Amino acid sequence: MNQYNFPTIILSGQGALAEFVHRLTVKNYQRVFVVTDAILKACGVLGKLTSLLDAHQVAFSVFAETHPNPIEEDVTKGTAAFKATRCDSIIALGGGSPMDAAKAIKIMAANEPPLAQYDDAIGGDRLIKEPMPPLYAIPTTAGTGSEVGRSAVIISSTTGKKAIYFHPDLLPDMAVLEPELTVGLPPHITAATGVDAFVHCLEAYFAPGFHPIADGIALQGLELVLDWLPRAVEDGRNLDARERMLIAATMGAAAFQKGLGMIHSLAHPLSSRCNMHHGLANALLMPAAISFIENANLDTDQRNRVKRVQALFSDRGYPSGGLAEMCRQFIENLGIAPGLLNHSVLGKDLESLAQEALEDPCHQANMIPVELADLLSVYKAAL
Numbered sequence: 001m002n003q004y005n006f007p008t009i010i011l012s013g014q015g016a017l018a019e020f021v022h023r024l025t026v027k028n029y030q031r032v033f034v035v036t037d038a039i040l041k042a043c044g045v046l047g048k049l050t051s052l053l054d055a056h057q058v059a060f061s062v063f064a065e066t067h068p069n070p071i072e073e074d075v076t077k078g079t080a081a082f083k084a085t086r087c088d089s090i091i092a093l094g095g096g097s098p099m100d101a102a103k104a105i106k107i108m109a110a111n112e113p114p115l116a117q118y119d120d121a122i123g124g125d126r127l128i129k130e131p132m133p134p135l136y137a138i139p140t141t142a143g144t145g146s147e148v149g150r151s152a153v154i155i156s157s158t159t160g161k162k163a164i165y166f167h168p169d170l171l172p173d174m175a176v177l178e179p180e181l182t183v184g185l186p187p188h189i190t191a192a193t194g195v196d197a198f199v200h201c202l203e204a205y206f207a208p209g210f211h212p213i214a215d216g217i218a219l220q221g222l223e224l225v226l227d228w229l230p231r232a233v234e235d236g237r238n239l240d241a242r243e244r245m246l247i248a249a250t251m252g253a254a255a256f257q258k259g260l261g262m263i264h265s266l267a268h269p270l271s272s273r274c275n276m277h278h279g280l281a282n283a284l285l286m287p288a289a290i291s292f293i294e295n296a297n298l299d300t301d302q303r304n305r306v307k308r309v310q311a312l313f314s315d316r317g318y319p320s321g322g323l324a325e326m327c328r329q330f331i332e333n334l335g336i337a338p339g340l341l342n343h344s345v346l347g348k349d350l351e352s353l354a355q356e357a358l359e360d361p362c363h364q365a366n367m368i369p370v371e372l373a374d375l376l377s378v379y380k381a382a383l
């Protein structure tokens with residue numbers, strides 16, 4: 001028996017934001033709590049939402065203090081502000097970070113402190129009992145797919161480490177994919193976040209397990225990224241490309257409930273230790289990791305999956321060759337300089353990074369099992 005989970009209501013395309021605010025008006029919330037960050041406030045993206053809320057006379061309060069990697073203090077402050085302003089619903093506006101903070105504020109708005117007791121690693125999800133305020137998610141990047149995710153990552157104030165908070169009810173009540181909100185992203189961020197969406201689809205499709213629904217979503221997501229990411233990078237104002245990339249990112253996250261793989265395990269330490277952008281880390285590691293998989297002793301189904309993705313590249317004019325080489329060309333065409341050394345990673349750090357990658361759970365769903373030496377060899381090949 002299997003349980004398959006599907007994402008939430010998704011409003012997608014030009015006008016999605018206006019339609020969402022229109023729908024809010026009939027909910028009769030007392031006051032909506034908007035969780036975002038200082039950059040989105042400064043660059044005017046927040047203003048696009050708040051002017052619509054004003055126009056529709058929806059009362060709101062703004063909390064724009066979330067850090068790029070949200071910390072427990074963001075949640076404490078945000079929850080206090082949520083309660084002080086008597087809000088009864090939440091809008092998360094931003095990339096993965098404001099979404100994570102908003103999800104944790106949602107928990108703490110209804111449940112007793114401290115936050116740490118709800119840590120998924122200690123089975124804390126079972127203690128999240130009270131009905132929580134509704135949450136609406138508006139992504140401003142096309143990559144993480146957090147808008148259809150059910151977990152939040154917050155840095156603990158006691159341990160300094162990332163803690164994961166998971167609960168089915170953290171899935172936003174609605175995801176609003178408005179392409180207009182992503183037009184200001186610079187090409188290198190568009191490329192990096194887009195590759196993250198690609199790797200979500202790729203690793204989900206390669207993950208073992210019978211999940212034809214995730215497989216189908218993943219394959220279609222890969223096609224969308226291959227077709228539209230280069231155009232979004234080339235012309236940030238191409239709203240069709242922005243729209244396709246937003247839905248591809250959402251699809252990537254819907255697909256990776258099946259699992260991720262070694263690329264994500266290798267990428268995570270590069271972000272936590274070297275402060276590298278998550279999507280960029282995936283991009284730099286993907287060709288070497290795929291080469292490792294391609295050269296392994298794969299069974300027929302695994303080999304067919306590799307061929308199927310290769311065919312998506314071939315259909316788009318990539319010269320025939322290994323999948324790793326196709327991925328390398330794709331990354332290069334997006335303007336991403338290959339090589340970890342070019343991005344301030346030092347060769348002497350690879351062994352400890354590999355140890356950390358081994359401790360990361362994502363590779364447990366890799367197409368083939370990996371050991372410490374395998375992870376190290378991929379880091380070296382990507383150097």
Ligand SMILES: [Zn+2]
Nearest residue numbers: 196200264278
């Ligand atoms: Zn990712």
